[in-house]
Amino acid sequence: MKLFNKTVDVYWTPTGGLRSNDPFTWQQMAWPDPESALKRIKNQRNALYLKCPAFQDYYKNTYVVKSPVDFSLKVEKNIQGKKLIASYAPDVKSRQEDFYKNYIMDRNIENDTFSTLSVSFDFLFYSKESVIMELIPANLETDTKNNLDNLRIITGQYDISKWFRPISFTAEIKDDLIPITFKRNDAMYYVRFITKNNQKINLIRSEYTPELKNLVSSCLDIKFFITKNSLEENYTMAESFIKLIKNKIFPKKCPFGFKK
Numbered sequence: 001m002k003l004f005n006k007t008v009d010v011y012w013t014p015t016g017g018l019r020s021n022d023p024f025t026w027q028q029m030a031w032p033d034p035e036s037a038l039k040r041i042k043n044q045r046n047a048l049y050l051k052c053p054a055f056q057d058y059y060k061n062t063y064v065v066k067s068p069v070d071f072s073l074k075v076e077k078n079i080q081g082k083k084l085i086a087s088y089a090p091d092v093k094s095r096q097e098d099f100y101k102n103y104i105m106d107r108n109i110e111n112d113t114f115s116t117l118s119v120s121f122d123f124l125f126y127s128k129e130s131v132i133m134e135l136i137p138a139n140l141e142t143d144t145k146n147n148l149d150n151l152r153i154i155t156g157q158y159d160i161s162k163w164f165r166p167i168s169f170t171a172e173i174k175d176d177l178i179p180i181t182f183k184r185n186d187a188m189y190y191v192r193f194i195t196k197n198n199q200k201i202n203l204i205r206s207e208y209t210p211e212l213k214n215l216v217s218s219c220l221d222i223k224f225f226i227t228k229n230s231l232e233e234n235y236t237m238a239e240s241f242i243k244l245i246k247n248k249i250f251p252k253k254c255p256f257g258f259k260k
Contacts, residue, residue: 008129008199011206011250015122015166015216016102027068031121034063034203037140037190044142061193061201064138065169067182068121073104075115075176083108083176085117107170114152114172122166124208124216125191128250131201132194133160135167138187146181150174153189162235162242164215167191211248215241 014031038059042050049055072088085106087099105118125133137153138144151171158165169188173180182188193201206212219238223229229237 006199007202008127008131008193008195009204010125010127010131010160010193010201011204012123012125013206013208013212015124015208015213016120028208030068031123032066032068032185033205034065034123034191037062037064037138037192040064040187041140044140057198059192061195062136062190063192063203064141064187065121065123065167065189065191066185067188068184070181070183071099071119072179072181073117073119074179075173083115085115111172114174115176116170116172118171119169119188121188122168123191124164124166124212125160125193126164126212126249127161128246130159130161130196132157133167134192134194136190136192138190141187144187146179147186148188150178150180158231159235163219163231163238164212164242165219166216209249211245215245215249 012034014027016027038056041059074086074088075083076086077083085104085108087104103120105120107116107118110116134155134157135153136155138148141148150173152174154170154172195201215238218241219234222234222237226237
């Protein structure tokens with residue numbers, strides 16, 4: 001008898017910017033929903049490889065994370081000759097300083113070779129069942145001359161049922177002389193979800209509750225006090241806390257499969 005190949009629920013929510021006192025208000029409306037990468041790729045071209053089963057299988061659980069606002073970045077130097085990342089948000093000129101402090105992280109001190117930055121339009125993806133999430137470059141996007149073509153996206157992966165960490169956009173800049181400009185809904189990167197039995201995921205919007213916020217803060221802050229942990233060690237540390245509050249962060253389901 002053929003077993004039912006059910007979907008796996010993956011939840012997502014905006015989590016704000018860099019500062020802990022960020023009110024998490026406008027983000028809840030402005031953050032674009034993650035978009036199916038497969039549909040977006042197909043809408044941008046007419047190519048035979050789009051029908052390839054291997055291609056479709058790779059991208060079936062892949063989503064596009066998009067910029068919520070128009071903004072520009074460029075590398076400048078201060079009077080001491082030190083490189084820094086300058087940010088410009090055209091639609092909020094009177095609040096450029098707040099925008100920079102909340103969403104742009106200059107990482108030049110961490111990289112001796114390339115200018116590096118993070119943009120904290122953070123998303124939290126999480127699941128009850130084991131799912132590996134990969135952050136990968138949006139390599140099949142078109143019209144990326146003003147942004148992604150000049151960036152090397154920093155990739156990574158972890159199990160989103162065992163580690164509750166928001167993801168943000170981090171990249172090296174290839175050419176410091178070229179400004180980087182994103183418009184709202186421009187692709188920033190892809191997230192790809194790998195399930196145990198290759199099930200399709202069901203992406204669900206969720207609320208950023210106090211329980212989730214506490215769990216996220218724990219996962220983000222622990223590295224400052226217990227350093228050089230492997231992912232497996234982090235998973236082990238988080239396990240009891242996740243079990244303690246799992247009934248508060250995951251909605252209860254009807255045992256008979258009925259939806260409310």
